[in-house]
Structure formats: structure tokens, C-alpha cells
Amino acid sequence: MEHTVICHNVSKVYRQEAVAVQALTDINLDIPRLDFVCLSGPSGSGKSTLLNLIGGLDRPTTGEITVDGQRVDQLGKSELAALRLHKIGFVFQAYNLIPVLTARENVEFVMQLQGMEVAERAAKAREILKEVGLDGLEDRRPGELSGGQQQRVAVARAIVSEPSLVLADEPTANLDSKTAENLMQLLRHMNQEHGVTFIFSTHDKLVMDFSRRLITLHDGSIVNDVRRE
Amino acid sequence: MPSEWRTPLLLTLAWRNLWRHTRRTLMILFAFVLGVWSMIVIAAITRGSMEQQLDKSILNLTGHIQIHVAAFRDDPVIEHRFIPPPALETALTGENITARAQRVRVPAVISSERESAGVTLVGIEPQRERGLSFIATAVTDGRLLESPDDQGLLLGRKLAERLETGLGRRVVLMSQDVNNRVADRGFRVVGIFDTQPRQMEEAYVFIGRATAQKMLKLDDHITEVAVMTADRDRLEEPLARLRATVPGLGVQPWTVLEPLLVLTRKITDVILIIWYAIVFAAMSFGLVNTLLMAVFERTREFGLFQSLGMPPAHILGQVLVESLILLALALVIGNLVAAGTVYALRDGIDLTSVAAGMELMGVAPIIYPAWSSGDVAAANLLVFVLGLAASLYPAWRAARHVPVEAITRV
Numbered sequence: 001m002e003h004t005v006i007c008h009n010v011s012k013v014y015r016q017e018a019v020a021v022q023a024l025t026d027i028n029l030d031i032p033r034l035d036f037v038c039l040s041g042p043s044g045s046g047k048s049t050l051l052n053l054i055g056g057l058d059r060p061t062t063g064e065i066t067v068d069g070q071r072v073d074q075l076g077k078s079e080l081a082a083l084r085l086h087k088i089g090f091v092f093q094a095y096n097l098i099p100v101l102t103a104r105e106n107v108e109f110v111m112q113l114q115g116m117e118v119a120e121r122a123a124k125a126r127e128i129l130k131e132v133g134l135d136g137l138e139d140r141r142p143g144e145l146s147g148g149q150q151q152r153v154a155v156a157r158a159i160v161s162e163p164s165l166v167l168a169d170e171p172t173a174n175l176d177s178k179t180a181e182n183l184m185q186l187l188r189h190m191n192q193e194h195g196v197t198f199i200f201s202t203h204d205k206l207v208m209d210f211s212r213r214l215i216t217l218h219d220g221s222i223v224n225d226v227r228r229e
Numbered sequence: 230m231p232s233e234w235r236t237p238l239l240l241t242l243a244w245r246n247l248w249r250h251t252r253r254t255l256m257i258l259f260a261f262v263l264g265v266w267s268m269i270v271i272a273a274i275t276r277g278s279m280e281q282q283l284d285k286s287i288l289n290l291t292g293h294i295q296i297h298v299a300a301f302r303d304d305p306v307i308e309h310r311f312i313p314p315p316a317l318e319t320a321l322t323g324e325n326i327t328a329r330a331q332r333v334r335v336p337a338v339i340s341s342e343r344e345s346a347g348v349t350l351v352g353i354e355p356q357r358e359r360g361l362s363f364i365a366t367a368v369t370d371g372r373l374l375e376s377p378d379d380q381g382l383l384l385g386r387k388l389a390e391r392l393e394t395g396l397g398r399r400v401v402l403m404s405q406d407v408n409n410r411v412a413d414r415g416f417r418v419v420g421i422f423d424t425q426p427r428q429m430e431e432a433y434v435f436i437g438r439a440t441a442q443k444m445l446k447l448d449d450h451i452t453e454v455a456v457m458t459a460d461r462d463r464l465e466e467p468l469a470r471l472r473a474t475v476p477g478l479g480v481q482p483w484t485v486l487e488p489l490l491v492l493t494r495k496i497t498d499v500i501l502i503i504w505y506a507i508v509f510a511a512m513s514f515g516l517v518n519t520l521l522m523a524v525f526e527r528t529r530e531f532g533l534f535q536s537l538g539m540p541p542a543h544i545l546g547q548v549l550v551e552s553l554i555l556l557a558l559a560l561v562i563g564n565l566v567a568a569g570t571v572y573a574l575r576d577g578i579d580l581t582s583v584a585a586g587m588e589l590m591g592v593a594p595i596i597y598p599a600w601s602s603g604d605v606a607a608a609n610l611l612v613f614v615l616g617l618a619a620s621l622y623p624a625w626r627a628a629r630h631v632p633v634e635a636i637t638r639v
Contacts, residue, residue, distance in 0.1 A: 057536055057633040078540055085538025096533045100245035110537050112238045157537075 003066075004165050004197040005031040005054055010063030012049050012220075023049040024220040027063070031199060031213075033164070036191045038211030039201040045217040047201035048169050054199065055088050055167045056080040068164045085113055089158030089196070091168035095150040097142040103129060103153045104138040110161045128156040132186060148179035152186065159190050166190070168200035172207050184210040239543065243550035246523070257519045258559055261612070264512040265563025266570065268608040270598070272501050273571045274578065277599035279497045283461075286490050288363045289429055290334075290351065291483050292455035293464060296471060299479035301452060302486070305349075307335050307407060310450040311478060320474040321456065325467050328457040330357035333441040335452065337404040339384075339434055341392035348388070348434050350404055352441025352451075355379065361457045363424050364435055371396045371420035378439035381419030385430025389421055396421055402434065406446040414444050501604065505611050512612070513619040520552060520623035528630060535632040545621075545628040552620035560609055567605075571598045 007029040014021045024046045031037055039047040052058040053065055056072045065072040068087050075083060084090075089110075097106045104125050111121035129138055132152040142150050151171060158166045168187065172180035184207055191198050200207070208214055216224035247254050287293065296317070301309040313331060321329045333352035338345055355374040359365040364383065365373065374381055382400065389395055399415050406412035416436060424430060442448065458467050464482045471480045484491050524531070531544055577595040 052633045055536070058631070081535065081538050081540045083538075084536060088538075090536050092533075096529070096536075098242070098530065098533070100242065100249060105241075109238075113538055113543075 002033045003030045004033045004035070004068055005029065005199070006064075006066040007050075007054070008064040008066075010050075010053060010060045010065055012046075012053060012058070013061045022220055024053070024060075027220075027222060029215070029222065029225075031197060033197055034191065034195060035197050035199075036188065036210070036212040037197075037199045038208050038214050039199065039217060040203070040208055040214060041217035041223075042203075044219075046220040047217055049220075050217070051167045051169050051199065051201055054165075055090060056083055085110065086161070087164050089161065089163040089166040091151070091154050091158050091166060091171045091200075093170040093173045095142070095147070095154050095174075097150055097153055097157075099142050102139045102141055103134060103145065103149075103156075106142070106153055107156045107160050110157060114161060124160055125156075128160045129153075132156045147174050148176075148183065151175060151179075151183055155183070155186060155190065159194055159196060162194065163196060165197045165199065168198065170201055170203070172202065172204055177206060180204065181206060239547050239550045240554075242547055243554055246527070246547075247551055247554060250523075253519065253522075254555070257515055258555060258562075260515050261512055261555065261559030262563045262566060264508045265559055265608065265612055266567045268505055268508050268612070269564065269567035269605055270570050271504060272604040272608065273567075273598035273600055274574075274596060275497055275501060275504075276601050276604055278596045279494060280599050281597060282493065283490055285363075285425065286487055287457075287461065287483055288361075289424075290332075290362050290364075290433070290455070291486050292361055293458045293461045293483050294456040294467060294471065294480060295486055296454040296456070296475060296478050296480050297452055302479065302481070305334060305336070305452070307405060307445060307447070307452070310407070310447060310452050312449050313451060313454060314475060316474050317454070317471075320470055321454070323467070323470060325459045325463075326456055327459055328357065328359065328361040330354045330361055330455055331438055331451045332453045332455060333438055333445065333447060333451055335404050335441075335445065337402050337434070339388070339392065340401045340403070341394040341398065343393045344391060346388060346391060346431070349432055350402060350441065351433055351435050352438040353377075353435055354438050361455055363429075364422060367422035367424045368420040369423045371418070373420055374435065374437050376439075377437045378443075379419075379437040380416070380440060381436070382416035383420040383422055383435035384418050385427075385433065386421050386423050387427050387430035388434070389418070391431065394418060402436070402444070404445060406444070407450070408446065412445050501607075505608060509611055509615055513615065516552065516555070516616060517619050517623060520548060520620055521626065523551070524548060524623045524627040527627075531627050531630050532632045532634070535630065541628040545624040548624035548627050549617060549620055552617060552624075556613055556616040560612060564605065564609065568600070571600050574598050 007027050010024060010027040012024040014023055027050060039050060041047055049058070053060050054067060054072070056075065060073050063073070067083065070083060072080070072083065098109060101109065107125040107129060108121050111124065126138065129135065132155055134149060134152055134156070137145065137149060145153065172183055175183060187198055188210055190196060202208060212228055214226045214228055215222055298309040298311050331354060335350050337348055337350035339348050353364065353374065354377045355365070368383060374383060384400070392400065394400055396418055399417050401413055401415050403411060403413040422430065438451070442450065456467070458464060461483060468480060468482060534544055535541070577597045579595050581594045
């Protein structure tokens, strides 16, 4: 089976002055391509840390992480930037759209970094925004959109450059339940239609119910790993 | 990755980011415009004042080039005389030479019926002094000498007061002739001249060149030829031509004749550089502070850029482009406002109310700002290059964030 993500004995220790905080301990995890995985667990269990390590936003203290065949823990800054640009999409709890750019420009941002032709990226941005239900709102800036709409723009931005993997850190935490459900349906749709592997973290039972695989963390260790299909 | 798509992206982001805080951007822009304006305008006024001083000194019997016996500069006496060869006249009618005149310049004593004073006696060709020295336009009472053999004498107003004499009165000039005998002659004062600095009015008296030659038994000898050219800063060609024509004589440019002026010019350049440095230092603090604040406020955003795959070099580039836009705007506006100011002051800045003090410092009472492309280019280059250099620190701060720390910053 082809795996998008492989974690082998991954640990992460944060140093806060003289105190060492063990955020993750010996994580071993294989995530097959096209999986739709939920990381759950209480606050401080290590969900976000694990997502950050997989996404190359942070480095493990020990262990190996492979994404799409590349050893993330061994890459330099520029190589990590290139990996994130071409292979990984991010969806954040706080949406994290670029406030000075419109919805369309936010979606085009990554494609511009990739050097895509103007016409091609404009067409793709228009198409994906329509797919996430934001037709007609392309020229609005984030401040003129609701939370749910902003998160849809963030999903469109994460998916439009056709990455192998999308990492979503508590994507529904700032949304009401109805909007959260719609968003999860959208993510599921993207997973199926665009062939992208999804890993997301949540506290939310509703969100967990959408996952095909539920991994529970506690105090930095995987305590449960259940396939739900 | 083709870079042609990155530049517009950086430009778009930089431009919009600048106007996120319109008031702050306008304030720093105003400070920069003020800085650039003050650099250029103060430079124009300083340069103008200095150039006026230089022009005035050159008109005070210096000229752009002087030809005389080599020893004359150190010992300006009648023994150091020469007969100008015919070839010199031909060389002096050449290209770039706008005026030239032969002179006799010797030390003398002038006496009225009441007082006497040591002076420099200058025998001139009055019509040829036009555009060459101040005397052609400085006579305010009476008349200018009419020809080299005019029998009259021109006296400075200050010296006339000192000698208690005046227009139409007779004075006696005494000097030494070529045979080392006393040569003296009575002259009628036909003109009184006023000039700046007023010490010149006491230092020189003027008679006709032929009259002076006759009085001093010089025959066709003179002591100097003064030359004015089209451009005082491009003397290489006329100097070379004249030196080749009269190899036995000293042919010297004003930069050798008036070393103090050259020093003044250099000091002016240094003062302007110090002025630029002071203004720029004040501006750069504002720029660095503004950019640092902008970088700090946007830490999460820079983390986001990194998360989305923007290389650190591009994040650095984005901050630099913001700085570049700000600097370019400030330079364009600052230059335009400065050009307008210099144009508005084209009729001069009238400082006659403090003229006495200005004269003591060798500065004319009306200063005409001089727009120097060199000064403008130096100010622009300094602001642009050092401005970008000062922006490197905030840009580097923006680019060195660890993505996860930046993006989780509250």
C-alpha cells in the first residue's frame, strides 16, 4: 500500500527555560494515500504538534517523518518551503487568509508562488471557488466574509494547487455546528473528488464522525487508532 | 519557477500592506519627503552661496587662467615682467576663451593732499575687462576708463574716504620703474568704484595699461594676462594650448591661484555629506522603526507565508519591496517639491538685513540657490541605497521566523 505519511519513533520535546516538556513520545504512524484521518484528544495531547511536524513547520527532536517519499526531518529551510509549496496544503483554525488579498487572490497565491500562468491559475481559482460555494464572492477581502466563508476560501487555497496532503488543525473550532458540518462535507468531497489525503485534528465529535480513521492521542502518545469503515 | 510572476506578487502585497495603516505610512512618507527636500534645498542654497563666492573671487582680478613670469606669484614686482609673444594673441582667440586682457600689476603708494596708502596699481585695458573682472561694472560715480591710454584713475570708495579725496580731485601715484628709480605721477580721479568685499576698494587702484607702461618705463612689457573661459571647471584644453604657446611662462588656473577657494569648495562638499548623513540618520530611524513595527504586527502572516511555501528569501524581498516603494515615493515627491522650491527661489534669498555679518563670512547678501545634478544624485542615491540597507534588518527579522512559532503567535 502506498503511504502519504510515515512517522517512525517521532518524539518532540519543547524546552521552556529550564523545563523540558515532552509533547510527543515515540509516535509510529502510517497514513495511506487518500485517507481521511482525524487526530483527536484533549488539549495538550500533541495533535497540533504532530500536524506541525508532518507539515514541516517544526522539526522532531528524534525520529523520522516521510511525506510523499521525502524525509521531512532531513530537509533544509528552502527544501521544506518547496515541499510545502508543492505537496502540502494547510487549513488553520483561525483561517489565516492574507487580509490584503481578495478571496480569488488568496486562492491564486500558492499558484503564483508555483509560477503558474495567469490564465491557468485564474481559471483554476474561479473553478475551485465555485466548487466551495463562493461563486460571486471572489473579489471580497477576508474582512468582508463570514467565518465559514473564510474557512472555505482557506480550503480552496489548500486544495487548488493539487497537493498530496492537506493538514487541517481544528478547522471547525471557530464555526457554528451547521457551518462546521457543511465544511466537513466539503473536505470529504475534496478528499474523494480531488484524490487528496486529509489529516485533521479536532475536539468535536461531529467532526470525528466524518473521519474514516480516528487516532486518539493522550499526553503525546497514540492511545487509540481505529479505522471506522 | 519563473520569476516574472513573483515580482508582481511581491509588489501587490507590498503596496497593499503599505496602505493597511494609511496614517502611519503617510507620516513616514512625509518625514522622508521632508528629509529629501531638506537635503536637496539646503544643498542648493549652500552650493549656490559657494558658487557665488567662487564667481565673485574669480572676478576679483583672478580670472580662470593667468599667464605671467613664473616667479611673479611669489614676488609680484616690476622685475617679473614679460613681452607677450604674437603667438599668444592667436592662442587667446581660440575656442572656449570668452575674454582676455593684458595687465600691469605692481605695488605702489597713493597720496592725496591729506593721506597716503599702500596699494596695488593695476594698469588695465578697460574694454577687455568686461566679463573678466569686477572693475568693468563696479564704477558707481564718474566713469570707467575709456582706453588703455586713458589719463584718469579709478579709486575704490573706501580708499577715497580714507584719503579724504573724491571724484575730480588729484592724487599722486608712486612706484618703482624698470630702472629701479622712483616713478611718480599725478592723476585725476575719474571714477569711484564699489565692490565686495570692501577690502578690495582699499587694495586696488586702476589706470590705463598704456599709461602704466609709460609711467613705469615698461615699453611693451606687461606683468600678466588674465583669461576667462566658457567653463571654469573644464580648463584642461585651454591650459594645454596656452602652455604649449608660452612654455617659458607660468600658465596657471584659478585652482592654483586661489587655493583657499578650492579648499572652501571641498569643505562645502564635506559639510553637505555631513548634512546628508544627519538627515538620513534621522530618516532611517523612522524607517527601521516603521518596518519593525509592521514586521512585528504581521508575524503570523509571515508564518503563514512560510507555511504556504514562500521561501524565506521572498519574505525578505517582500519587506524590502515595501521599503523600496516607500523610498521611491518619497524620492519622487521630495525631488519635485525641492525642484519647485529652488525654482521659487530663483530670484535669490535676500539676506540684506544681515548683510554686514554675511560679508564678514564672505557670503553675498543675496543667495541664489544652485541646482546641482551631482548633489541631487548624491542625495537620491544615499537615501535609496542606505534606505534599502537600513531595511535589511527588519526584513531579516521577518524572514528568520520559525513558521510554527510565527503562526501560533497571538
